[in-house]
Amino acid sequence: MRSRAAIGWLLVLAVTATLLIGGGVWLSNTFKSAFAPGLSFGCTATVGDNSYSLALDQSENTALISAIAVQRGMPARAASIALATALQESKLRNISYGDLDSVGLFQQRPSQGWGTVAEIMDPVYSTNAFFDALAKVPNYVDLSINDAAQIVQRSAFPHAYAQHEPVSRSFASALTGQTPHGLNCTLPPASGASTADTVLAAAQLAAGPLDATTSTADAGTTLHLVVSDAKGWMMAHWALANAQQFGIVQLSYDGWQWDRNANSGVHNVGWQAVQGTVPGQVTLLLAPAPVG
CATH class of the missing domain: 1.10.530 (Lysozyme)
Structure with a gap:
């Protein structure tokens, strides 16, 4: 009986050690340094x-x-x-x-x-x-x-x-916008998108009143958020952090652009310098609605 009890305790200790090691790995992957491309989002x-x-x-x-x-x-x-x-x-x-x-x-x-x-x-x-x-x-x-x-x-x-x-x-x-293009997100491909009204309502809940315009094309709906310099990068990074739930596939602000396809799966290129962004606007492209 004692030998069986000893074996049982050894099994418990082994499982506990495995869980602790696994927890340590999870914490490390969650909080320290950038995740390995292709392994997690x-x-x-x-x-x-x-x-x-x-x-x-x-x-x-x-x-x-x-x-x-x-x-x-x-x-x-x-x-x-x-x-x-x-x-x-x-x-x-x-x-x-x-x-x-x-x-x-x-x-x-x-x-x-x-x-x-x-x-x-x-x-x-x-x-x-x-x-x-x-x-x-x-x-x-x-x-x-x-x-x-x-x-x-x-x-x-x-x-x-x-x-x-x-x-x-x-x-x-x-x-908070203190570090321009300081946030990057690696996401799975978009499977659909929220409406522009839903995204705008969420943005206003977080950041207060915002003026906005929308336009629609084959590539999807574009939402233009009018922002002050003080809130520009905060708003751009807020949208990026919420890109998964809202189906945002592209973001641009202040001469920089983030593209979901360039930050999906094994890709992780972050923000890229571009021409043609509109001063005072955070521009969000939402994925087109699924066909059928």
């Missing part, structure tokens, strides 16, 4: 010599949080703090469970006055709630990212946010 933020990658659903939430920071007139530092917090609390996923009654991107608790479960599960609401609390922290821009996050969250693990500073700062820099 996601988005990479590059600032200087440093590159960090996130999965597509994480990138969408990152873009939303960063856009709301810009919409509120908050600095990129605020976005970095929010991203580090959400990475620690939920891995940047809008989950409906957590410790005690915690839910959502920031694991906010209804019992602690953050709102109802339904409100907190709305990423726009929960992000604004986080920024409302952060804005009340005196001189938060001068604090470390970890300390500012901890003052808002009051976590039982007060030093846990620091580990996410490099990736959060890189994505915040790109997605």
Whole structure:
């Protein structure tokens, strides 16, 4: 009996070790450096010599949080703090469970006055709630990212946010528009697209009111978003981070273009310099509707 029990424990330990190693590989592939072309789809933020990658659903939430920071007139530092917090609390996923009654991107608790479960599960609401609390922290821009996050969250693990500073700062820099063409996404081929009205409504939810025009041709529907210089690259990167869910196949802004076909499968060329972009416009080409 003892020998069987020993064998059982060895099997448990072996499985546990495998899971831990696999988890470590997953974390490495998720957060550090650019993913290998052709092996996975996601988005990479590059600032200087440093590159960090996130999965597509994480990138969408990152873009939303960063856009709301810009919409509120908050600095990129605020976005970095929010991203580090959400990475620690939920891995940047809008989950409906957590410790005690915690839910959502920031694991906010209804019992602690953050709102109802339904409100907190709305990423726009929960992000604004986080920024409302952060804005009340005196001189938060001068604090470390970890300390500012901890003052808002009051976590039982007060030093846990620091580990996410490099990736959060890189994505915040790109997605608030501080680093032009600093975000690249590798995506599968588009299988369809949202309507221009749907994309515009989502963009306005993230960034506030926008003027826009549309045109339609065989290649698909083109949506032109009129932007200020302050919001130009933020809006372009927001659209790129959401290109998978909206069926965006091409993006252009300020003399640069991103093409889905050039960043699909084994390809990963990023933004390319082009001629003929319209000043003050982020131009999105949506995939044509399927035939039949």
